[in-house]
Amino acid sequence: MDLNDTPEQARYRAGVRAWIDEHAADAPAAEGRDEQHAIAARRAWQGRLAAAGLAGVTWPLQYGGQGLGAAEQVIVDQEIARAGVPGILDVIGVGMLGPTIIAHGSEEQKSRLLGPMLHGDEVWCQLFSEPAAGSDLAAVQARATLLTDGGWRLSGQKVWTTNAHFASFGMLLARTDPDVPKHHGLTMFVVPMDAEGVTVRPLRQLTGDPEFNEVFFDDVVLAADAVCGPVGGGWGTAMTTLMYERMTIALGSESMGYRAERFARAIAADEHARRDPEVRRRLGEVAVALLAVRFSGLRTLSGLQQGQIPGPESGLSKITTVRGAIDAGDLMADVLGPEALEAASEWTRMISYLPGLKSAGGTEEILRNTIGERVLGLPPEPRLDKGIAFSQLRAAERAAATR
Amino acid sequence: MNLELSDEQAFLREAARGVLSRFATVTAARAALEDPDALPDLWPAACQAGWPGLLVDEDRGGAGLGAFDAMLVMGEAGRVLAGVGLLGHLPASELLQRAADARVAHVADGELRASYVAARPPGDVTTGWTVEAPAGPLRAAAPVLGDDGLLRGRACWVPDAPGAGLLVAVATREDDGSPVAVAIDAETAGVAVQRVMRYDATRALGHVTFDGAAGTPLDGDDANGPAGAWYLAQALLAAESLGCADTALQTSVAYAKERFTFGRAIGSYQAVKHNLVEVLRLRENAYSLLVYAGWAYEDGHDEFPLAASAARAAAGQALDLASRTMISVHGGSGATWEHDAPLFFRRAQLSRRLLGGLGDATDRVAGELLRAA
Secondary structure (H helix, E strand, O other), rough: OOOOHHHHHHHHHHHHHHHHHHHHOOOOOOOOOOOHHHHHHHHHHHHHHHOOOOOOOOOOOOHOOOOOOHHHHHHHHHHHHHOOOOOOOOOHHHHHHHHHHHHHOOOHHHHHHHHHHHHOOOOOEEOOOOOEEEEOOOEEEEEEEEEEEEEEEEEEEEEEEOOOOHHOEEEEEEEOOOOOOOOOOOEEEEOOOOOOOEEEEEEOOOOOOOOEEEEEEEEEEEOOEEEEEEOOOOOEEEEEEEEEEHHHHHHHHHHHHOOOHHHHHHHHOOHHHHOOOOEEEEHHHHHHHHHHHHHHEEEHHHHHHHHOOOOOHHHHHHHHHHHHHHHHHHHHHHHHHHOOOOOOOOOHHHHHHHHHHHOOOOOOOHHHHHHHHOOOOOOOOOOOOOEEEEEHHHHHHHHHHHO | OOOOHHHHHHHHHHHHHHHHHOOHHHHHHHHHOHHHHHHOOOHHHHHHOHHHHOOOOOOHHHOOOHHHHHHHHHHHHHHHHOOHHHHHHHHHHHHHHOOOOOOOOHHHHHHHHHOEEEEEOOOOOOOOEEEEOHHHOOOOHHHHHHHHEEEEEEEEEOOOOOOOOOOEEEEEOOOOOOOOEEEEEOOOOOEEEEEEEOOOOOEEEEEEEEEEOOHHHHHHOOOOHHHHHHHHHHHHHHHHHHHHHHHHHHHHHHHHOOOOOOOOEHHHHHHHHHHHHHHHHHHHHHHHHHHHHHHHHHOOOOOHHHHHHHHHHHHHHHHHHHHHHHHOOOOOHHHOOOOHHHHHHHHHHHOOOOOOOHHHHHHHHHHHHHHHO
């Protein structure tokens, strides 16, 4: 039962802290009103972090990383948070897509793509979800057809794409063979976002901000070397990305700012509220949930250090985080009244952000199915899509609906 | 950092499971509802396993282990509804040890069974030390250690008090109201322990009355003793509750896989599956907070009150839902006398209301954070 750094980790932390303290004055603001300017500054800052060895900490040395473990990555994250400076801009690229390329990409892809990604010179986006393929990701319809020269022609639509409006590349899951069951006919592609036929449109959310984009592909021509991993093996490649996504979420859920202490501070400021038994009970329940998330994250990290890979059970922490934060937002608004819903209030944004977050990375309902089946070993519900070619699935669904 | 069980901890847990498997504790829990003598006496086995001295230093005859180790044993007891007597004994042993009381060696080897007569510490917006009243939500003032050296007062619903040889009661001093633990031989004049059974026959409870009883104030140099014992008891009860919840969940999951309705295993229905995943979610939250409590205790950290209260609240929630889900997953038979599910439900219902109850634990989580804010 030990939460402390080993002597090596303590030395590493001291080095990280010293670098950040020395350079914190040069760090950009975490959020800026002028987006273009802010993004340029964040990209430059990512470059500084990468040059100092504080980005891609777990990447292998040969690809510009530090070849260190999850513990060191968490130390870097903790020290960055402590100093109040922003971390890397391209969390999706460096945290999830880079490791996917390292696992499945060709040597050419690795040497061309990883360096600029790490240094923030080329930002990446993840082109997986579609309007009809969210939690059921293997239902993607974006279609890539093989051309005679070995290249591919891509058509379709992606949605919920973070950072697409300033990304240089996207990692895209497309259907390359509709005549096999849906998990088998998929292939992963590296798509240059400036290719002809790519259209990015911001998607304004409940918060009022365009947090995501929708991206359209109209006969986009890709070269043969755009394929990442085996043709027809895109599902396996996507699973690698999602495993790193789980890890990023499991280790970083507190960085979303839903900390029990934050809500306690706000309540403590109100002498009446802090003595109200109902407010205290609700605050206590929120805090129990969010403290549990904190220590579940540490359990995950501890497991990683012992060589375990986080499984679907880490999704439980996401459910708890979202629910705890929703309850906290309700509590704050109940205590403060309508004033909590004023546009500039810190609670307004949180309250508006959470309903969507509930479905981010897969809906809570499907997550519960996955955990019930993979962790508890419960049998799946009957499905129409097993053992049937994707091209036949629509007809089977229609037949079931009219039966 | 390492939050995995050590080899020694894994061994301690497996050994506890082995010891308890020799007794048909769940069957006895049912029989004892009608015949209290049906409960096996687990104390000799506990002594043989070295559990009474888990928290006592090795040079005083104990095992010198920490709260998390004790929580592992409590979890195994909870799994099979075993009433071992450790919930009362272990916090008492801790108070004796902190004060270097000579009786700690007999308590460590189990020759002397002790019972902690708890008093709740004041919170961030409440004053005074309180104990459970015989009925109702109101709390009574903790027993008072008079200037004459005699203890007066009453504490109700005290775990493991009946039959204990030594009572370690938390009281307040008559002159300045400061808390003090007092060790009193249960046979001393002026001490009365009334055995009470409520709803869950595996839980030995007592109403303890001190009517001018002479005891030994445990004047250790550690002013945090009386409060620390309260939070230790919270952590132990949390661990025991989590063990109960684990059995309830595992039994429910196994049944959901083998029971078929409308041509499908009931565990394939989302309505059933999602309920079971919700139990798992609360279970994982509680386990993470037990780890927090174990770490905070070991590090002598001032977060222990927060961690132990949070663990208690989370484990109580988990057991509540696990025991209700165990009944509902088993359909109509889940609520029959012959089924095990009602025994876990009884355990959940009573545990939730002991030692301040879940409400107090949840309030204390808020209070600790508000105090620190």
